[in-house]
Amino acid sequence: MILDRYLSLEKKYFISVVIGFIWIMFRTDSCYNLIPRGKILPALVVSLWIYLNYKEPLFLPLGLFVLFVGSYIADHSKNTKTLNY
Numbered sequence: 001m002i003l004d005r006y007l008s009l010e011k012k013y014f015i016s017v018v019i020g021f022i023w024i025m026f027r028t029d030s031c032y033n034l035i036p037r038g039k040i041l042p043a044l045v046v047s048l049w050i051y052l053n054y055k056e057p058l059f060l061p062l063g064l065f066v067l068f069v070g071s072y073i074a075d076h077s078k079n080t081k082t083l084n085y
Contacts, residue, residue: 001056012057019061023068030071 007015023031035042052059 002058009057016053016057016060019064023064027068028071028075030075031067034067034070034074 003012035046049059049063053063
């Protein structure tokens with residue numbers, strides 16, 4: 001699927017594992033706050049993400065990147081709201 005012409009399945013697995021490791025090491029609480037508990041829509045989105053990851057291993061780092069960017073935006077907007085003088 002994604003980059004099949006350039007990367008073997010084994011290389012995709014390796015990339016996914018390394019990116020997953022980096023994300024686990026440097027994640028923050030806000031990464032988890034983006035996926036609220038008890039809500040059907042986030043559960044469906046994560047279920048779709050899991051399915052896509054089985055079809056294409058590079059969906060793992062793609063999804064983790066989305067979570068990282070979302071948490072960065074959430075943290076940044078929270079910090080700018082508290083700095084009103």
